[in-house]
Amino acid sequence: MNTGKAMMVMLAAVILSATAASAGELKNLKVFPADTGKEKVIEVMKTWTSALGVRCDHCHVQAVPGDFQSFDFASDDKPEKGVARGMMRMVQNINGKLLPQATGENDAAISCVTCHRGVTHPAPLDQIMLMTVQTKGVDAAVERYHNLHERFYGRGTYDFGPQSLVPAIDILAAEGGDMAAAQALMDLTVELYPDDANSRVRLAHLLWRRGDKAGASAALAKALELDPQNRFALRLQQQLER
Ligand code: HEC
Ligand code: HEC
Numbered sequence: 001m002n003t004g005k006a007m008m009v010m011l012a013a014v015i016l017s018a019t020a021a022s023a024g025e026l027k028n029l030k031v032f033p034a035d036t037g038k039e040k041v042i043e044v045m046k047t048w049t050s051a052l053g054v055r056c057d058h059c060h061v062q063a064v065p066g067d068f069q070s071f072d073f074a075s076d077d078k079p080e081k082g083v084a085r086g087m088m089r090m091v092q093n094i095n096g097k098l099l100p101q102a103t104g105e106n107d108a109a110i111s112c113v114t115c116h117r118g119v120t121h122p123a124p125l126d127q128i129m130l131m132t133v134q135t136k137g138v139d140a141a142v143e144r145y146h147n148l149h150e151r152f153y154g155r156g157t158y159d160f161g162p163q164s165l166v167p168a169i170d171i172l173a174a175e176g177g178d179m180a181a182a183q184a185l186m187d188l189t190v191e192l193y194p195d196d197a198n199s200r201v202r203l204a205h206l207l208w209r210r211g212d213k214a215g216a217s218a219a220l221a222k223a224l225e226l227d228p229q230n231r232f233a234l235r236l237q238q239q240l241e242r
Pocket of ligand 1: 045
């Protein structure tokens, strides 16, 4: 089931039924039609909190933390509320214009969760890791990985599979990169997926490039033990024997 689509359908329903709602209830609607009913708005707000993994106070001023009565929902003082309005307009533009133009059909729709998937700053795991290596160093990046794994494993937010760090490792292992950091992320992958033959082959490649031929041979032997027909392993074996 496409939940993103279901939510967009819901958002569309909110906008369509707005005229039927009691008018003048809400004070400061700039993207929803001004006469949208309070219950409808709150229904959508609840989908946003789960889409972004936040609570109402992420975007709304709350005088006393924890006290629902002290919210000033009409206030625009929190910058996140302004960003969210921009995001609403972006989604409307994509669904109303850009997607139908691109696909020639009207039945496709995105919503907040299509991108956000439970976090405020959506990004693929390899990008987060690369950025953390570059700004805070590799130890902080490995720690971040473990924290994210603990919090998000089994949800749709990040791909924790054995391939997911490959793009980051490749960039770090490239000319002028950071070989030690590439090695640390490779070791992390092998530690988490000890039975993945392809990861062992990648480790062998990396060790070979770093001049550690014995280490490369050992990693390759392990790969072939796990998967004797692995074609990447067999190809690397030929190269190493040359
Ligand atoms: C991601 C940011 C975000 C979150 C989280 C959020 N809101 Fe909102 N809220 C907005 C924006 C943006 C508007 C204004 C929409 C517009 O201008 O049409 C709004 C408007 C409202 C309004 C109408 C206020 C008025 O009088 O104009 C209410 C009520 C409201 N939100 C309640 C909630 C509740 C309850 C929650 C938690 C369940 C919540 N919001 C979570 C961004 C958010
Ligand atoms: C096309 C992808 C996409 C969609 C759809 C999308 N967002 Fe975002 N949103 C992003 C990205 C990317 C960022 C982070 C930008 C950055 O890192 O500075 C972001 C940032 C935000 C932020 C600010 C981050 C913060 O600190 O809170 C808010 C609020 C937000 N989005 C709300 C929404 C809401 C509400 C919707 C649905 C109406 C939505 N977004 C739909 C991509 C999207």
